[in-house]
Amino acid sequence: MRGRLQRRCSTFISLIIKISLVLIFRFCSIAVSSVPGIEWVQRTFDLPPYKRGCHIITQQIYKAVPEIRNFRVGIAHIFVMHTSASLTINENASPDVPLDMEDALNKIAPEGHHYRHLDEGLDDMPAHVKSSIMGCSLSVPITAGRLNLGIWQGVWLNEHRDYGGSRRLCITIHGQC
């Protein structure tokens, strides 16, 4: 009787440990380097809420994954874990470009009552369309410790909902140090 209880307890404890490990892996940073010179860094974090429109977040990425500077060559993969926001690379200088982009997207995927999926508001289904058109992930080359962006390129988060709230990003860096 006691033996069975002990077995159940140990099964329960190992389950708790397993779930905790999965949660730690899923929501915290991972930095593994068992092979000398080859590195994987992965970090999941939340951006503060942005208003509807397009926003430059290049510096937030450097802040979230400062290890980029250690990589001589590699790829940074940026992934937004939502279906009504998106990521793109575009102009980092003129503040008019994000505003014009938001207008252009509203013309390409206009709001209206012609959608089936209307429960969450008129801004919901167009947000799904814009998200798939723009894409939910980016891959950027890393060269000599920097994202190898062109002079005028910046990373944008596009918030397609009126009140989208905080958005979670998962950044995975892989390369040679």
Next chain:
Amino acid sequence: MRGRLQRRCSTFISLIIKISLVLIFRFCSIAVSSVPGIEWVQRTFDLPPYKRGCHIITQQIYKAVPEIRNFRVGIAHIFVMHTSASLTINENASPDVPLDMEDALNKIAPEGHHYRHLDEGLDDMPAHVKSSIMGCSLSVPITAGRLNLGIWQGVWLNEHRDYGGSRRLCITIHGQC
């Protein structure tokens, strides 16, 4: 004379072996692990035919590459080897979202006689446009043996032809076990 024949025969045999190896590599699975801890898995497989529209295929990906569960951290790259179908990540719950997406794409790239490329039917050229707008590949972070998708995210195959037939995917998994 016999020497030349032998040389030709051996050249021919080595050519056959080379072509066979290329074919094996191209159409079968590859799982290489010469560096301990660092793994590449690549598998090419055919999806069953889908009707025109958007379809969730997340579970088919797990079935095709069950090795995902071995990776602590990595990237899954999913590639559709056609120019009139596409891949995207979007809503995995409401069945209305794929239907509305198909309608929205038909508005963005409508059928009509205004295209030059009309030989294969009215649905052909719009399919090429939709394929480039949505994209033919996805990169998804792997975390603790799972595709690290958001709660509402699923992988979609978008069939843009009326009768597109079976579609071939090449999935490449790379990461640390």
Next chain:
Amino acid sequence: MRGRLQRRCSTFISLIIKISLVLIFRFCSIAVSSVPGIEWVQRTFDLPPYKRGCHIITQQIYKAVPEIRNFRVGIAHIFVMHTSASLTINENASPDVPLDMEDALNKIAPEGHHYRHLDEGLDDMPAHVKSSIMGCSLSVPITAGRLNLGIWQGVWLNEHRDYGGSRRLCITIHGQC
């Protein structure tokens, strides 16, 4: 006094060396292989100017990174370092498809005076929209020393400006040899 001058000189020299190294890394090719079997190759190069429209550049990629043939399995990442040109994968056979694609993009993001960002001409802001819709990067599986493209797939550079000039690509190849 002399000590301070020497220190300043050595600081200046080390700065020059640092800047040179960054420039060498950024604009030249990198081929690193400290881990046997696992390779990173990265090369930045300029395409000749293309006229506005869609152009197949698959062979230019093979020419720029001939090392692809050494990789048994891997991923080729192609990145255009500009915000008014883009990359996509589409039809490699019919010359009508790139022409129809250019027309379709002009309908999706038309020119006009309804944009704020008009300083550089009417073709400028639509080019930014098209760039984000199509995307500035591609990831293509490598299998047995080749880009594992479908039979009808080719890599396209889309020039969205009237006179875009030369465009810089950064190609990063990673895989197992």
